[in-house]
Amino acid sequence: MPAVSKGDGMRGLAVFISDIRNCKSKEAEIKRINKELANIRSKFKGDKALDGYSKKKYVCKLLFIFLLGHDIDFGHMEAVNLLSSNKYTEKQIGYLFISVLVNSNSELIRLINNAIKNDLASRNPTFMCLALHCIANVGSREMGEAFAADIPRILVAGDSMDSVKQSAALCLLRLYKASPDLVPMGEWTARVVHLLNDQHMGVVTAAVSLITCLCKKNPDDFKTCVSLAVSRLSRIVSSASTDLQDYTYYFVPAPWLSVKLLRLLQCYPPPEDAAVKGRLVECLETVLNKAQEPPKSKKVQHSNAKNAILFETISLIIHYDSEPNLLVRACNQLGQFLQHRETNLRYLALESMCTLASSEFSHEAVKTHIETVINALKTERDVSVRQRAVDLLYAMCDRSNAPQIVAEMLSYLETADYSIREEIVLKVAILAEKYAVDYTWYVDTILNLIRIAGDYVSEEVWYRVIQIVINRDDVQGYAAKTVFEALQAPACHENLVKVGGYILGEFGNLIAGDPRSSPLIQFHLLHSKFHLCSVPTRALLLSTYIKFVNLFPEVKPTIQDVLRSDSQLRNADVELQQRAVEYLRLSTVASTDILATVLEEMPPFPERESSILAKLKKKKGPGTVTDLEDTKRDRSVDVNGGPEPAPASTSAVSTPSPSADLLGLGAAPTAPAGPPPSSGGSGLLVDVFSDSASVVAPLAPGSEDNFARFVCKNNGVLFENQLLQIGLKSEFRQNLGRMFIFYGNKTSTQFLNFTPTLICSDDLQPNLNLQTKPVDPTVEGGAQVQQVVNIECVSDFTEAPVLNIQFRYGGTFQNVSVQLPITLNKFFQPTEMASQDFFQRWKQLSNPQQEVQNIFKAKHPMDTEVTKAKIIGFGSALLEEVDPNPANFVGAGIIHTKTTQIGCLLRLEPNLQAQMYRLTLRTSKEAVSQRLCELLSAQF
């Protein structure tokens, strides 16, 4: 007999589900559902009180309708009612409904929390588990606030049942992930670690997950878990396949627990204690040995469970990266999997090997599998596996095998899936550059790349090839010859025209001696592509033509004819027209000397991080690529300088020096460069080629919020983006203060011209003195610089100073502005006083201008302790037993400025029902009351 018929069936529900399944069309289904919704609504609204069973049935129907994908906007109340039923099934359905249809309706949350509270206190383990499951499923902040403090107690209580402990552990984990600040650490943490020794394997399994998450933030608190985890793991690994009874899964002892323990160990460095480490290494070896044993079962579940542990073991070995012997063994094991008949294992082996390739101990071992990986690239039928193979080839590439790998990737590119082409192009471009011994090979590779997958070659890639050719004079002649030949093809990609146009414009003279590539032939070849190209490419070609005028005076008349033609001079595109007019004029007015100066050869690009690498990092997320690159850099000496990318709009033009000669040209516009930026005149060239952005960036988004957070605290992170982190530490005494600003470079590249500036508005300047010294203009990758600001408050003030930071990162100019949290309340000194004194002074300040009051809605949950902390953080003293109503908060302090001292009294009255506050401030100065009131109101 099937277990379902144990007597909980709801006939009405079954009929309804059958009806829905029998609906022939979507319309019929919607009609049936609407009918049912109307029915349920009337039942819920009806005068007759529903019994528990009906309520359960209807709630369950609603749930079913919701899960079909329809919206449900009622029934929550009935579900909440079910929570307090003493019948288990009704309670259970109620909880299920709540878990699936969470609603942040505050009224309801309170009721739900009440029901949960009752069940948690019920000491009935089944009810407790239901309640814990519900908290874990919803995991909202409100629930965290209500229960985060109780659950640790349940977790470590001696009398909690095992099943309750399990649920409590995972419930706490969920709350911690959602809002870590709500879970208080305490003496329970030590006891949680000891759950690793628990008799019950299920409790250990749940506890490991919790510890793995908690120990990330507080590694020291949980340090002891390492030795406990090792001994637990060792017991499991060495147990016979039947020792663990029901925790053995297809002859594999406790696979889930093993994987979790191995993962926990990856949160820590290798154990320092030799005995523990020895035991652990023994475990890892045992796992590797077991992989070689014949399988105990032919079932895929057996091999999956066994290999899950094996892969996690290998992850741990890679994480430690200190046992060459184990690393090589791991690599050999993965090598076997590369040819396994299970696609899943091949996929995982390729993936794991990628990380192994970056370890110096196993890099060579990984390389031995190159043929297999190349074969995978050609034969795998699943694109995700092929993608892994590409990744691995990229990771295992070094100088010895680069030509082979690049060739294979290029040939794969011809048939590769469109989704991964761009990434392969980037990888080929990087490898070709990085491991090029012979730059002719590099040029060939990139041109091939453009030929095969021109559409996927991004700007960065072709900029890069030009930078390299310009920086290395040994390859320039070859490059000119090769692009000339490549351009002969009847159909060639526009990217090739760009590269060809640029290179011939710079180095066409190197091949002009050959009658087959005489200047005129070069020009006609390029010009034959002109009409097929987009505007930016045409613009580039026009620049090439003017360079030709300089390089080859004999083609000048031909080129002038072209420039003079209506299609150029009257081109609808303003950029093309401008170039044609300017270049034509330049070619007629300027003497050869001036032409030669203006159109001088491009100077070498300064060395920078490869822009393509930056792009790949951006594409793949910084973690993966950086690791690979950093380790590789140690092994290989960089041969080529990494020039910086030319600015897009001007990439086509030689850098003209803004010389007097040029200005002397008279009426002719002076800039052969791209679209002129907003400023004009002789400053134009300077503007294009430098970052003279003296403009202050608008405030960074989110800076308001960060600013508000610092009103009640002095230390923390003020600003953070992908490049830069700004941390603050400050201290204030009376009217003086000192602020330490920490600028951290989060990238691996230098910041140049790093200039932080403090800006006080005209209103602020007389009231606040800020003094600081400039910082070093270069910030190394990963480094941090510190700046000290001395602060003096002269008089009360409202605005905050602005911190503007400008620097160069890679090729780009960065400009960030944030408000510096120096606020009036920082100059508070708390004053303790008795109730009597307080009210006496309160009355003295009864002048209407002296009082400011604000009534506002609570933006954060209303918590007494938090409020107290904030008032103290704000700087005033918190006076206990002053206000007759104990729920109210009263504070007093003195604002110190250089010129005067301002006494200040405050009173905050929370109204829990309305979720409102009333804040009243009385000071001897109206502006001060006003400003303090604004600042403090924003905190609650």
Next chain:
Amino acid sequence: MPAGFPPHSTTASLPQHGDRGFPFAAAAAAAAGQAPPRPRPAAAMQFMLLFSRQGKLRLQKWYVPLSDKEKKKITRELVQTVLARKPKMCSFLEWRDLKIVYKRYASLYFCCAIEDQDNELITLEIIHRYVELLDKYFGSVCELDIIFNFEKAYFILDEFLLGGEVQETSKKNVLKAIEQADLLQEVSDPPTSASQSAGITGVSHRIQPIFMSLIGESKCREKSIG
């Protein structure tokens, strides 16, 4: 800090730090050349979906807070992606920044989303263990059992997985918990089962047990097919 300073902020979430090493010691360590232990995020399952070959969603369990709209979008996208895959392809795929682990049992696809660092194979076995639990509870489970007793499918899942983490891996313990709960139920309710209720409306569904020959050890399956 000199005496007499206002005792500023005591909020618990404040980053505590000394004068040195703040604010990112890890980056500094990286620059200094010591490989910092690569942080492995506490990975967990993000969500689990069960859908039929026709793309009908049969069960959804979300372990991360998402809006209904996002859930629907994800479901639609994933169902399409997974259904388009061929049988011999690998059971893992990268999707957005997550990994999808899926497996097909008869007419049903079981599909889990895990984080990048998670163990794919063990997730595959999580799916299998869940199928085993359903099978044991319903007695050769078929898609109809999950449709008609969806609430049970959720209860069993909650006993097995909580907050995206494995709670109890012992089949015996999970089923014991569910059966104990069943014993608490009222006897007065009229009993039904999937096959019966299908009979009520006189519609015959082709009921294909999810398992068929996928796990061989049990004999009860043959009984149900026969």
